[in-house]
Amino acid sequence: MKEDGQKLWFAAANEYEFAQHELAVLEEACRTRDRIVELDALVVEQGLMLASSQGSRLHPGIAEVRQQRLTLARLLVSLGIPALADDDLPASSGVRGFYRKRA
Template identity: 35%
Template structure:
């Protein structure tokens, strides 16, 4: 499947890393697309938080935490759940096949091992 149009740097990097290493089914591609879009959103919100104050003035004269901070935390949780839902194997594991049958592109199908669903992707 081709990379979706409009992905930013972080979303593109996530897409490229995952599709270069793993064979995905249609449902996984949908999850990956959502994760890539969310990675881009996290990046945009992070940049906005850096340029904004940590607090905002309320209409009543008080001060509140900038709502972007809460949204950033929520989107990071969404991203973590989407990546976890992909159930990609951990790079350190020696097994070849996941419990869902997903195989690392550089490995053969034949192993009957099971991965713990851990994955390390660099989104920095």
């Protein structure tokens, strides 16, 4: 786990108590947060558009980081904890409602 994932881990661990199985979910959320930060940095470094044999194309990291943000949002909702203030995640409710924790 890297710095950004550790930030989530300590913020959650200091605020909530988790069962053993929830700690595994939290750990995966932390790894996902690290991947998001790495992908964002890669896109910044390489640019939004990449040259290819067919011409310019959108960096594949754009689509992947979007998927990772959805994953992180789902993991956090499954734990019933909010995202960190500096995470850019989808809204907590949507048309299909898959971010809402069932009562």
